[in-house]
Amino acid sequence: MQIEIKEEGGFRYIEQGEGEPIVVLHGLFGALSNFRDVFGSFSKKFKVIIPIMPLYTMPIIDTNVKNLSRFLADFMDFKKIEKAHLLGNSLGGHVALIYASKYLGRVKSMILTGSSGLYENTLGGSFPKRGNYDYVKEKVAVTFYDPKHATTELVDECFDIVNDKGKTVRIISLAKSAIRHNMAEELPKMDIPFCLIWGKNDTITPPDVAEEFQELLPNADLMWIDRCGHAPMMEHPKEFNELLGKWLEEQFPSAA
DSSP: OOOOOEEETTEEEEEEOSSSEEEEEOOSSOGGGGGHHHHHHHTTTSEEEEEOOOTTTSOGGGOSHHHHHHHHHHHHHHTTOSSEEEEEETHHHHHHHHHHHHOGGGEEEEEEESOOSSOOOGGGGSOOOTTOHHHHHHHHHTTSSSGGGSOHHHHHHHHHHHTSHHHHHHHHHHHHHHHHOOOTTTGGGOOSOEEEEEETTOSSSOHHHHHHHHHHSSSEEEEEESSOOSOHHHHSHHHHHHHHHHHHHHHOTTTO
């Protein structure tokens, strides 16, 4: 993604476009590259902002989903964003949900795709073994329906992370805190528009997780993408963008 990363106020982020802000929250792996097509498509009508979350720089004792939601609150304040659409994948969706549980009035809508918050299999059921490249490649491939999306670049990034002791400890801490912080009780109070876009073949946050999200949320539309795993915006970017674009037009015609 050939976009300048801005560094100011202790934050690192990219942004592009004008209009209502869409703040995009990445998961544990992949970060900015996961949302390349979303960024390019929606920055034509919205201001799309992707902060780089401090997954590997927070003190280990403070590395949890609740503190990532505090990071989001601080980032929104720094950018003077009064109200935004939040889009989160995997852990990023969970962070958005915790933020909304405290600052619902600052969330115009929420888009979740493969979000944790109710139940998830971390990397398909087990954490990658350090030092074993083939094993890491296999577990990254589980993220997708079609393993071709587990590119060498993505596997190399994951391999480097899991072979860094400090990063590994933080990932495990985040994963455990996500499991502990179940959002089932908070979801019925979130009476804002939700768009759930889910891969039918997601093995990390399976389809029944999406259905439970829809059941617990007061105002949620659930859309499926077939032959798709845990990262629809990567595996089927065109279909993901079409579904989301149509939903935003229906919900917020003046903005989209």
